[in-house]
Amino acid sequence: MDDLTREFLIESQEGLDRMERCLTDLEERPDDKELLSDIFRSVHTIKGTTGFLGFHRLEKLAHTGENLLGLLRDGKLLAAPPIITGLLELLDGLRGILKTVEETGSEGEAEDAALIEQLKLLQALPAELPVSATAKDAEARAASPELHAASTETTTQKKTLPTPPPPAEPPSEDRVPVKPVTAAVAATDSTLRVDVALLNQMMNLVGELVLTRNQILQATAQQANFTLLARRLDMVTADLRESVMKARMQPVSNVFSKFPRMIRDLSQMLHRKVRLVLEGQETELDKTLLEAIKDPLTHAVRNSMDHGIEPPEVRMATGKDAEGTLRLRAYQESGHVMIEVSDDGAGIHVEKVRSKAIERGLITAERAAQLSERELLQLIFLPGFSTAEAVTNVSGRGVGMDVVRTNVEKIGGKVELESRPGLGTTLRLRIPLTLAIIPALIVKSVGQSFALPQGVLSELVHIPAERYGREIEWMEGAPLYRLRGNLLPLVFLEGILKPGGGEKPGEGRENFIAVLEVDERRYGLVVDGLADPEEIVVKPLSTVLKSIGIYTGATVLGSGDLALILDPGSIAVRAGVLMNMQQERGEAAQQQAEGDPHDAEFLVVETSGRRCAVALQDVLRIERIPITRIEYVGLRPVLNFEGQLLPVEDAGNILGQRDRMIAQDEQITVVVCRDGNRHVGLAVHAVLDVAAGSQLREAGTGRPAEGVTLLKNHVTGVVSLTGVEALHEEFSSGDQMMVGTNVP
Amino acid sequence: MQSLNQHRPMHLQQEKKEVLAEVCSVQIGETYFGVPITHILEIVGGAQPKPVPLAPTFVGGLVHYRGDVLTTVAMRRVLQMSEQQAAQDILVLEGEHGCYGLLVDSVGEVLTVSSKDYEANPSILDARRREFFAGAYKLDGKLLVMLNPEHLDPMRLDAE
Incomplete structure (x- = not known):
């Protein structure tokens, strides 16, 4: 079974569950328009997708049901008990087929003629609810935007009905109401489905926490065994935190699932042939972050469709498969979730970017001439940049990439772009696993504690005072350390925090080198001391302090002390560490390959x-x-x-x-x-x-x-x-x- | 700046009605300053702000305040006085861009002052100080110099 079918099954299952709930409610409130619209939507969604996936039996059944529901929704029929029974039978019928699909991958051969006949009979029941035409239309439209997105479908379907002509205003695409749609989105965004077992666990833990708190309160009076209680409190808090975090985690498939349909529509609109590949859908990400990357991802996909993948003729002419591939991939990498949008399209022509940037006045010609290819690619992220020949409906307004970067950076992520002309483009979003709490190493410098995010830390090297002169080497004022044979540029934190200090900071005392890897830069940050790693809660800084540039926030340590959180990327930039890690990595890999495999x-x-x-x-x-x-x-x-x-x-x-x-x-x-x-x-x-x-x-x-x-x-x-x-x-x-x- | 706006017209039409205002008195160095209590969220005593390397000089450091990290403005540095080592008091003020702390030597009592005793900034005050001060109240044996919290907002100080 392919991903699309599986997704469809999950989605339909959800829709049918909702339909079932609504149907039972409907029995009590037969004239509730919202309930009817909701049921209509569920069936309509199934119908729409089945057609696309080629499940004709399902489509036929759903279509008949939809006709009946359409009448109900428009107030031409009253949801009398026999109709509800019929609809419940429809529900069971649909569920049955879905089950067969799930088990065998196809719909099976059984006939639904009896059920379809029954549903058709139900349509003939007399109307009992007079409702004004305009009100009906307005309500129907507000409640089911999908209906209008598929307006042609609805009209043909209405023609087949023996009932009076549709209400005054025919649904038109350009009048799809915007407000109800966004309202609906907001409603789903603010709710979260949580595993009951997880909730139970959280409740238990909260209970534990309350108990421990009570004991601590009492113990403070009696001075009993405090260490024991403290340890328990620590454990309970850690478990509770983990549970709450888990509850916030959602698979990226929640966002990815929106794309197949979008790709389908876009490829029709743009006359592209595109195959969508989704990978790593089970990768989990904090709900808030997931919501935050939805827009950037949509932009990125649109960009790939519009500027990346070429029309089939062009692809054929360059010897590529007429069908382009758009790949959405999610995976975890060292405390981050990476989301890649890659296409095998035309790639980005660096020279075009250069001339466009100059033309748009984003950069001077002299400056542009100095930039490396890599840096030139980064120009794409500037506000107001667009290389599209023409502004289309899909993209090309020069907001896309700018928005992508801004949104991703807002949640503490990074955007990387790789492109090879003629071969394709990969956009990589690096998203932190969670926003609020990060593991950090507490380092000391200038007599203060600072937090260093552990995500960028690769190793620590201790330099005792007596080895300072021998192990830290200087090349014309630039400190270096020989890390397993390779020279590692060093940055003294003290030198950054207190510019204009001594020639050789840190001399005559113990030093620690934190080897950091950030933004393709690799360097050693030299600090005076280390404390234990801690999980820190990030607190925002005021604008004045944020603008200093080397702090991303502050935190309160276990000791109650305040510590500033360092930004390793900015420190590297400030110290002039160059992006050369790739090269180094390559060398290291080569060395490894050359070495004796037994020399582990x-x-x-x-x-x-x-x-x-x-x-x-x-x-x-x-x-x-x-x-x-x-x-x-x-x-x-x-x-x-x-x-x-x-x-x-x-x-x-x-x-x-x-x-x-x-x-x-x-x-x-x-x-x-x-x-x-x-x-x-x-x-x-x-x-x-x-x-x-x-x-x-x-x-x-x-x-x-x-x-x-x-x-x-x-x-x-x-x-x-x-x-x-x-x-x-x-x-x-x-x-x-x-x-x-x-x-x- | 309510009280301030109240004072200014008063000063111009002096013989009108007497208006009373409540002012929190603080001491910085030898001088008594006043801050309209309407601007004060809280007074935190005996705080030891954490210094922030590379921060603009007026920043007195960070303090932990109700789950947040508060940037403080060191009044001694703003007024170019010598540094003081002892623990200081913080007035937590609400500014246009969020809360901030005003680091002073010590906080005194809340005084009720009358517009009758108010005088605008003297002309001999240097331009920089004129920014931060909003006139003074003549009290018994001493002057209470009013501070202008709007001009002491870290965002504003940073822009200068």
Whole structure:
């Protein structure tokens, strides 16, 4: 079954559910025009789509139903009980066919003649409701704009009716009322369908929160075990937050589903042949953000249809398939949701952009001559830019791309454009997963705390004071750091925040380099200190402070302190870091390709005085947690991590005896690794280093030795993650088996 | 600027009726200033604003105020006085572009002043100060210099 059919099924199911509700209401209020229009719309939508998808049996049935409903809606028939029964039968009939479609992919062979005959008979019932023609028309129109969008259809259908001619004003396309449509959109935008299970969970959590609050209130008076309560409160809050966020998440298919119809209409209007491919529809995004990208996406799709994909003749002439492809793709990438609109059309001709920008006075000729191709493409986003030869109904008014960028940036997103002349254009929207709360690393500089969004952070490097002179290299005043052989431009946060400071900021004290990747720029931001990462709530800044340019907001830290949120992109621009990451990345990839595939990188850890290695590609993260967070299933130590159970391998017996008295604040290090699809934790004494290991061969046989590697000239055992016993086995075999074997 | 607008015509037609106004008195350095209470949302005592590097000099820093982050205007810097280290009080004012804080040395009591005692800015005041001040009330033994909150809005100060 293709996506379109599946979508149609879901949509129709929803429509029929609504119809059912309305029908039962209708029995009580047979003259309610809104209910009738609602039912009419559901059936009409099904009819419209079925025709398009080629389900003729459905179409025929829906069409008969529609005729009957049309009469009811126009007040020529009263919704008497037999009619409602008939309509309910129609509903069941439609549901039956939809079910067959869902199961077999086709409508099946059964005949609906009896039902159709019955519905036709019902149309002959006498009219009992006199309603003035104009009122009827106005109401009908206000309630069902779709009807008028398909005006030709309605008129032909009316001709077949034996009833009196349609009311005075025939529906016309140009008079489709705008207001009711937008009102309807707003109504659906402001409501949200939420899974009942999720709501229940949220309710439970709120209950928990209230209980904990009560206990805290009491405990403050009695000074009982505060840490315990605090921990519970922390857990409940985290869970509740997650649930609320989940409730706000919606699949992008909610927005994507609007496009097939739009593409169909546009391709007819513009005489293009276009195939629409939708990918990653299940990707979820916050409801508000989803609403916010609806318009930009529509603009982008229109632009692709109008300026991107060429008419079939042109495509044939250039040797392309007459049918163009428009691809809408959604996927997640490092804390962002990416939405791509790509076409295999004409692409954007950079020279055209250049001359157009000059012609429109958006840029001077001298400046335009200096711009790189990449920068020239960015001109498209300037207000008032349009390269279309002619302004069409669809696009070309020079507002599109400007609006796309403004709207996306408003919600903290980014727009990227890639285009190759003759081959196509890709517009990429980078949307944050959620608006309000972001994970951030708290860094220190000039004696203050600042928040650095973790989305752009790729790694951290510690430079102790005594290694400052050796590891930070200067090239004519430009600080650099050798990161695994490549030079990384450095930006001292202190130098940015306090311009005109010393020649070598940060000298003589400890420094940390936060390696950031933002907007194709890669650089190291040097700070004086690091604090724990925190999930921060972004608070807007006043215009005066926003205009400084390097802060995106402020936040209140767990300590109650205020911290400004840094904008890594602007800092890079301010410090003059160039966009050269692509090139670097390319080099890095090349190096990797050239290197011996066995020379993998390893994380070197220490457990009970022994050095072990974990393949770096398996390491997800390193957690420093209070030992009290380790819990036990039987004798197996586990870690409840963000609601997921993580088995912890304790080869070095770090956790010690179960009933050993442990200090409340003792911390342990857990390396969280990936083993196939599951995650396991390794309790270690310390994380030592990252190093490249090389393959060892067995003496004599020359076979690659397994389970060991050569790290910095030491033979080091590699931890076998597959050896860590799975949790579920233990559960299934009951609690009798309590001792896991300690591998590595 | 209600009270201010009330005062100005008063000054021109001085012998007319006496109008009373409520003014919050604050101290900055040696001088007593007054802010019409109609503009004040709240007074926050003992605040320690967080400095904002690279911000315009008049910005005294940020404070956490009712779930929001408030930009403050350091009156000492606006009036080009020397900095003071001790904790300061903040008047939260509502401006055209949202709320902002006015950082003063200390907030005193609310006084009821009479239009009879009002005098417009003296001509010898420098142009910059004339912007921020809106005349003065002659009190017993001291002057209460009225501040003009509209001109102290961070947006406005930034534009200058």
